Amino acid sequence: MHDTPEDDWPRRVAILGVGLLGGSVAMSIRRRRPNCVFVGYSRDAARLAGAVDRGVIGRATGSIEEACRDADVVVVATPVDRIAGMVIEAARHSPAGCLITDVGSTKSGIVANVEEDPVAMAKFVAAHPIAGSEKSGSQHAVADLFDGKVVVLTPQSTEQMADQVAGTAMVGRADHFWKMTGGTTITMSVADHDAHLAAVSHVPHLVSALVARMVPPAARSLVGSGWTDITRVAAGDPEMWTAICRENRTAIAGELARLASELDGLRQIIQDADDVLLLDWLAHAKRTKESIQSAPTSGRRRFDAD
Amino acid sequence: MHDTPEDDWPRRVAILGVGLLGGSVAMSIRRRRPNCVFVGYSRDAARLAGAVDRGVIGRATGSIEEACRDADVVVVATPVDRIAGMVIEAARHSPAGCLITDVGSTKSGIVANVEEDPVAMAKFVAAHPIAGSEKSGSQHAVADLFDGKVVVLTPQSTEQMADQVAGTAMVGRADHFWKMTGGTTITMSVADHDAHLAAVSHVPHLVSALVARMVPPAARSLVGSGWTDITRVAAGDPEMWTAICRENRTAIAGELARLASELDGLRQIIQDADDVLLLDWLAHAKRTKESIQSAPTSGRRRFDAD
Numbered sequence: 001m002h003d004t005p006e007d008d009w010p011r012r013v014a015i016l017g018v019g020l021l022g023g024s025v026a027m028s029i030r031r032r033r034p035n036c037v038f039v040g041y042s043r044d045a046a047r048l049a050g051a052v053d054r055g056v057i058g059r060a061t062g063s064i065e066e067a068c069r070d071a072d073v074v075v076v077a078t079p080v081d082r083i084a085g086m087v088i089e090a091a092r093h094s095p096a097g098c099l100i101t102d103v104g105s106t107k108s109g110i111v112a113n114v115e116e117d118p119v120a121m122a123k124f125v126a127a128h129p130i131a132g133s134e135k136s137g138s139q140h141a142v143a144d145l146f147d148g149k150v151v152v153l154t155p156q157s158t159e160q161m162a163d164q165v166a167g168t169a170m171v172g173r174a175d176h177f178w179k180m181t182g183g184t185t186i187t188m189s190v191a192d193h194d195a196h197l198a199a200v201s202h203v204p205h206l207v208s209a210l211v212a213r214m215v216p217p218a219a220r221s222l223v224g225s226g227w228t229d230i231t232r233v234a235a236g237d238p239e240m241w242t243a244i245c246r247e248n249r250t251a252i253a254g255e256l257a258r259l260a261s262e263l264d265g266l267r268q269i270i271q272d273a274d275d276v277l278l279l280d281w282l283a284h285a286k287r288t289k290e291s292i293q294s295a296p297t298s299g300r301r302r303f304d305a306d
Numbered sequence: 307m308h309d310t311p312e313d314d315w316p317r318r319v320a321i322l323g324v325g326l327l328g329g330s331v332a333m334s335i336r337r338r339r340p341n342c343v344f345v346g347y348s349r350d351a352a353r354l355a356g357a358v359d360r361g362v363i364g365r366a367t368g369s370i371e372e373a374c375r376d377a378d379v380v381v382v383a384t385p386v387d388r389i390a391g392m393v394i395e396a397a398r399h400s401p402a403g404c405l406i407t408d409v410g411s412t413k414s415g416i417v418a419n420v421e422e423d424p425v426a427m428a429k430f431v432a433a434h435p436i437a438g439s440e441k442s443g444s445q446h447a448v449a450d451l452f453d454g455k456v457v458v459l460t461p462q463s464t465e466q467m468a469d470q471v472a473g474t475a476m477v478g479r480a481d482h483f484w485k486m487t488g489g490t491t492i493t494m495s496v497a498d499h500d501a502h503l504a505a506v507s508h509v510p511h512l513v514s515a516l517v518a519r520m521v522p523p524a525a526r527s528l529v530g531s532g533w534t535d536i537t538r539v540a541a542g543d544p545e546m547w548t549a550i551c552r553e554n555r556t557a558i559a560g561e562l563a564r565l566a567s568e569l570d571g572l573r574q575i576i577q578d579a580d581d582v583l584l585l586d587w588l589a590h591a592k593r594t595k596e597s598i599q600s601a602p603t604s605g606r607r608r609f610d611a612d
Binding site: 283288 | 502
C-alpha cells in the first residue's frame with residue numbers, strides 16, 4: 001500500500017447532505033484518515049445534530065460557505081435535482097484545488113448544469129457509487145457501504161477543458177478519493193452512464209414499485225419471499241426517485257419502451273402456450289442472473305484503495 | 307398445546323419427490339413427531355440416497371406403491387405438472403383414511419384432474435405452502451421453512467363430496483398436518499388461489515426474469531443491490547416455472563395483461579413529465595409495500611401448530 005505524495009490528503013472534507021450516502025462517505029474515509037475533519041452541512045438542524053451525536057461527522061454547520069471554506073474535498077450528497085446548484089455554490093466558497101464530487105445516480109442534467117459555470121466545472125468530477133439502500137438517513141450510514149462496490153466517474157473529456165493538466169489532476173484526485181472509500185472506480189461517459197443506469201437501476205426500481213402496487217387486497221396474505229425481495233426497493237423514498245426520474249427522463253422512457261416490447265414478447269409466448277420457447281426464455285434469464293451474481297464487482301468485497 | 311385424539315399421528319409419511327419442499331416437510335414434522343417414519347420416493351436414486359445420507363428422510367424407495375403402503379399421509383412434492391398423476395397413483399396404493407396432500411403452487415389443473423378419480427379425490431386435500439427458495443434439492447431443505455408461513459388449503463366444497471362427513475374429516479386432518487409443519491393454514495377456493503398467486507408470485511417471477519434478461523452487456527458491472535434483489539428468483543428452475551406457467555396459463559395471461567396496462571399508465575406519467583402524479587404513484591407503492599411488510603403473515607415467525 002503506497003499513497004500518493006499527499007499522504008495526509010484530505011485533511012478536511014465537507015459533506016453537503018448528511019444522509020445514508022453522505023454519512024457513509026465520511027465513515028468510510030475515516031477508516032484511512034482518522035485525523036480528517038468531516039464537516040456536515042444540512043438545511044435540517046435536527047438531522048445534522050443527530051449525525052454529530054452518532055459520530056458520523058465531526059462538525060456541523062447550516063452554512064455552505066462555512067462548510068466549504070478550507071475543504072480539500074466537497075462531497076455533494078443531496079437528492080439529484082439539488083446537486084448541480086450545490087456544486088456551483090460549493091465551488092464559489094472552496095479553495096483553489098479543492099475537489100468537488102457527488103453521489104448522484106443520474107449524471108447528464110447535473111454535468112450539463114455545472115458545465116455552464118467554468119469555475120465549478122474545473123473543480124467538479126461527477127461520481128456515482130453503486131451502493132445504497134431503500135433506507136435513508138445518516139442513522140443507516142455504515143463505514144463499509146462502498147467496500148468492493150463500483151464507483152462510476154464521469155469526468156468530462158479533458159480535451160474540452162480550459163486547463164488540461166489541472167483537469168487530469170482533478171480526475172486523479174477523484175479516483176484516489178473514491179478508492180479510499182473502499183470502492184473500485186471505473187470511468188464512463190455521462191450518456192453511457194445514464195443509459196446503463198436506466199436499464200439496471202431506474203427502470204428495475206419502477207418495476208419493483210409496479211409489482212408492489214399490483215397486489216390485489218385479497219391476496220395480501222399470500223405474498224412470499226420472492227415478492228418480498230422483488231419489492232424491497234419499492235419502499236425507497238418517493239421524492240428521491242421522482243427526482244431521479246425527472247433527471248433521467250429520456251433514458252428511462254427509452255428503457256420503459258424496451259420493457260413494454262419485451263413484455264409483449266413474453267405475453268405472446270404465454271398466449272401461444274409455447275413451452276419450448278418459454279423454457280428457453282426462462283433459462284436465458286437464469287444464465288444472465290447467475291453470470292452477474294458471480295461477477296467480481298457484485299457482492300464480493302475488494303480493497304483496491306491506495 | 308393439546309393435540310387431537312390421535313396423539314401419535316402420523317406414524318408414517320410418504321414424501322413423493324424429495325426436493326427442497328418435500329425434504330423440508332419431513333424435517334419440519336420430525337420436530338414434533340420424532341418417531342414418525344419418512345419414506346421418500348424419487349425416480350432419481352442418487353438424489354434419494356443423498357437425502358437418506360443427510361437424514362432428511364428415513365427410508366428410500368423407487369416404488370410409489372412401496373412408499374404409500376401403510377402411509378398415514380402422502381405428500382406429493384414434485385413439479386406441478388406431475389402432481390395430479392402422482393396423487394391418483396398414491397390413492398391406489400395407500401390405505402383407506404390416508405391423507406394425500408401436495409405443495410403445488412397452482413391448483414386448478416391438479417384438482418380438476420384428480421376430481422376425475424373419486425377414490426383419489428376422497429383422500430386428497432390440495433395445499434400450497436407459501437414458502438420456498440430459488441434453490442432446489444433436498445440439500446437446501448430446512449426444518450423451519452414453514453414456520454409462520456401461510457399454507458393455503460383448497461379443499462373442494464364438501465357439499466359436492468359423495469361422503470360429506472369423511473370429506474370434512476380429511477380436511478381437518480390436512481389442516482392438522484400442515485399446522486404441524488409450523489405453518490398457518492387458510493382455506494380458499496381453487497380459482498381464487500390461482501388468480502391471487504398469478505398476481506403475487508407467478509407474474510412477479512416472470513417480471514424478475516424480464517429484468518434479469520434486459521441487462522445490456524456493457525452495464526453488467528453497474529448492477530447494485532436493488533437489481534440483485536429484484537432478480538433473485540430469476541435464478542429459479544426454468545423447468546419448474548415453465549410447468550407453473552402451463553398449469554396456470556389463464557390467470558397468468560390475465561395478470562400479464564393487467565401489468566401491461568399498468569406499465570402503459572406509468573409510461574404516460576413519465577412521458578408527460580407529471581412529477582406530482584409520479585410522486586403519488588411511487589408513494590402508493592411504498593405504502594403498499596410497507597403495509598405488507600408489517601403484516602403478521604409475512605416474515606415473522608409464528609407457531610400456531612397443535
